[in-house]
Structure formats: C-alpha cells, structure tokens
Amino acid sequence: MNAIRRTTWALAAGLALMSTAMAQAPAPAQDAASYPNRPVKVIVGWAAGGATDVIARVLSEKWSKSMGQSFVVDNKPGAGGIMGADALAKSPPDGYTISVFLSATLTANQFVYNKLPYNPDKDFALITHLTNGAVVLAARPETPYATAREFADYIKAHPGKVKYGSYGTGSFGHVIMAYIDEMQRGQMTHVPYKGETPLLQDLVGGSVELALVSVANSEQHVKAGKLKYLGVTGPKRLxxxxxVPTLAEQGLDEVPLKMVGWTGIAAPAGTPKPIIDKLVAETHKALQDPAVQARIMGFGNEVVTNGTPAEALARYKADVPIWKKLVDLSGARAN
Incomplete structure (x- = not known):
C-alpha cells in the first residue's frame, strides 16, 4: 500500500507541476488576424488634457471602432514621461499594452536623468511616428522686442536682464532657450515649472518675460492681448x-532651432511583428480622417500619415546626439 500511495502521490505531484508550468508558460504569439480579442491599454506618460493625451484619445477612439475592441487610455504622468515609459517597458510584449509617447521621453531623458528605470535603446519597439509639434516663442506684450531676431539682439546687448520660463528642467523649451542664450551670451535666468499650465500662469502674470510654449495652450492669451508671438521652431511655418515666421527665417537658423518635438507609438520590445504591422496599418487609416487631422492640427501639430517603424527608429537615432549636446550645454540634470 505504501508503494501504491507513493506512486499515486508522485503522479499527482507531477500533474500539479505540469499544470503550473502550463499556466506560467507564455502565450503563443498572436497573429494579426485575431488581434485584438480583448481590451488594449494605451499608456500616456502625461496628465489628461495635454496634446499627447488628446492624440492618444482620438486615435484610441478610431482604433476601437475599426478593430472592434476597446483601446483604453491610461495616464501615468510624472518625471518627464518616465513613469509611463517604465510601465510600458515592464508590460508583456503581446500587443495589449502600447503607448503614445512624446519624443523627449526617449531622446532627452537619458541625458537629463542620472539613471532611468528603462533602456530607451533596448526596451521598446517603435511602431510609428505620429506628429511633429513645433513650439512658439511667446513673450509679454510690453517687452521691448517684437520678433525672435530682436529678442536675440536684445539679450546680447543686455546680458543678465531677461528671465525666461520652461515647462520643466531638460524640456525642449528649456534646452532650446539655453542654446539661444549660449549663442548670444545673454546670461538669461531660467525658471523651470512643473508643466505648461503653471508656466503660462506666471508668463501671463509677469513673473517671467517669455517662454517656448504650445500653440494650443497659448493662443487664447495671444488673442486676449496678454502675450505676443515672436517666432516658431522647426523648418517651416505652422x-x-x-x-508667424520661423526662427530660421529670422536668421536663427542653427540646426537645433529647426528641430521639433514629435509623438509616436511604441510597444514593449519583442511585440510580434504581425501585431505591430496591424497597428501601423490601422494608425495610417485613422490619420487619413480629416476630422482626426483637424483635431491634431488644432494643437499646432502636423500629422505624419505614413510613418513606419524603421522611420521612427531612424528619427530617434538622428535626434539622440543632438539632444545630448543640447542637454550638456543647458546643464540640465535631475535625479
């Protein structure tokens, strides 16, 4: 009997181990035909209401309708997009967690922060480039310069007199202004804020003289006569x-001043290619919709309707060395 019991227990234990192994084994790669068959999480590393969040919500609505499953935006704001990127990097690579991200999260943060919880070169699969988003140089109406060129000349002639704001240390608005300051030896004072909303409040209130800001959040203040536009970044007018002329049109034509931030879609590294290909195709379809384009362009962004994973990766690789130089120049560092 003891032998029989031992044999029975061994069999039972073996079956239990097999069941556990089967439960823990990764699911087989899903093909594009059956994807998605359950809700998809769309991580945004910024608070609700901003341009990146709105882009994610507009696309999620289109994806939900075209693919027959819910795409649910999950905001994880904090530390310049790091919270959201970290959550994406630690998600299963099965297509059921993706992210609409802002380029600086991958390009700039690796130089601003001493240590990241993710590796931007290894932990993500870039799916497609979505939009280009230039920012506009806005100033208090009483400032003694009416154009970006006049501003640059003014700080050169009056070093140490100007105080500018940015929506965060190491942000696009910070490092580009630091670059102009270095070019002109303007010795400007930088005042960083935790986001664009408090920055604009103080800019309108007069605590700082000017800043690089988004069209979406600043246009109301310009129309009300509380701010004025001096110029826009990027290679062409918005x-x-x-x-509003570009900085380059006004003689500020160095490479960094022609750069723009951009948004894209990413998934965890290892996400099956058929799923990525399907997301690319469905995103292209959504971005062809005139209503979607109008909504996105209302934020001052321009739509990229045919981006590929290879093009998104190439854009990332091209931006990284420029961002390294800009962050080093600005001295932006955070823990």
Whole structure:
C-alpha cells in the first residue's frame, strides 16, 4: 500500500507541476488576424488634457471602432514621461499594452536623468511616428522686442536682464532657450515649472518675460492681448500660425532651432511583428480622417500619415546626439 500511495502521490505531484508550468508558460504569439480579442491599454506618460493625451484619445477612439475592441487610455504622468515609459517597458510584449509617447521621453531623458528605470535603446519597439509639434516663442506684450531676431539682439546687448520660463528642467523649451542664450551670451535666468499650465500662469502674470510654449495652450492669451508671438521652431511655418515666421527665417537658423518635438507609438520590445504591422496599418487609416487631422492640427501639430517603424527608429537615432549636446550645454540634470 505504501508503494501504491507513493506512486499515486508522485503522479499527482507531477500533474500539479505540469499544470503550473502550463499556466506560467507564455502565450503563443498572436497573429494579426485575431488581434485584438480583448481590451488594449494605451499608456500616456502625461496628465489628461495635454496634446499627447488628446492624440492618444482620438486615435484610441478610431482604433476601437475599426478593430472592434476597446483601446483604453491610461495616464501615468510624472518625471518627464518616465513613469509611463517604465510601465510600458515592464508590460508583456503581446500587443495589449502600447503607448503614445512624446519624443523627449526617449531622446532627452537619458541625458537629463542620472539613471532611468528603462533602456530607451533596448526596451521598446517603435511602431510609428505620429506628429511633429513645433513650439512658439511667446513673450509679454510690453517687452521691448517684437520678433525672435530682436529678442536675440536684445539679450546680447543686455546680458543678465531677461528671465525666461520652461515647462520643466531638460524640456525642449528649456534646452532650446539655453542654446539661444549660449549663442548670444545673454546670461538669461531660467525658471523651470512643473508643466505648461503653471508656466503660462506666471508668463501671463509677469513673473517671467517669455517662454517656448504650445500653440494650443497659448493662443487664447495671444488673442486676449496678454502675450505676443515672436517666432516658431522647426523648418517651416505652422499651418495653425501661417503669419508667424520661423526662427530660421529670422536668421536663427542653427540646426537645433529647426528641430521639433514629435509623438509616436511604441510597444514593449519583442511585440510580434504581425501585431505591430496591424497597428501601423490601422494608425495610417485613422490619420487619413480629416476630422482626426483637424483635431491634431488644432494643437499646432502636423500629422505624419505614413510613418513606419524603421522611420521612427531612424528619427530617434538622428535626434539622440543632438539632444545630448543640447542637454550638456543647458546643464540640465535631475535625479
């Protein structure tokens, strides 16, 4: 009997181990035809209401309708997008967690922060480039310069007199202004804020003189006469502001001043290619919708309707060395 019991217990234990192993084994790779068959989480590393969040919500609505499953935005704001990127990096690579991200989260943060909880070169699969988002140089109406060129000349002639704000240490708005300051030896004072909303409050209130800001959040103040536009970054004028010249048109034509931030879609590294390909195709379809384009362009962004994973990766690789130089120049560092 003892032998029989031992044999029975051994069999039972073996079956239990097999069941546990089967439960823990990764699910087989899913093909594009059956994806998605349950809700998909869309991580945004910024608070609700900003341009990146709105882009994610507009696309999620389109994806939900076209693919027959819910795409649910999950905001994880904090530390310049790091919280959201970290959550994405630690998610299963099965297509059921993706992210709409802001480029600086991958490009700039690796140089601003002493240590990241993710590796931007290894932990993500870039799916597609979505938008280009230039920012606009906005100033208090009483400032003694009416253009970006006049501003640059003014700080050169009056070092130490100007105080500018940014929506965060190491942000695009910080490092580009630091670059202009270095070019002109302007000795400006930088005042960082935790986001664009408090920055604009103080800019309108007069605590700082000027800043690089988004069209979406600053245009109301310009229309009310509380701010004025001096110029826009990037290689061409914004469709939303056709009468505002670029910095390059005004003689500030160095490479960093022609850069723009951009948004894209990413998944955890190892996500099956058929799923990525399906997301690319469905995203292209959504971005062809004139209503979607109008909503995105209302934020001062320009839509990229045919981006590929290879192009998104190439854009990332091209931006990284420029961002390294800009962050080093600005001295932006955070723990």
């Amino acid at each position: 469709q939303a502001l056709p009468n």
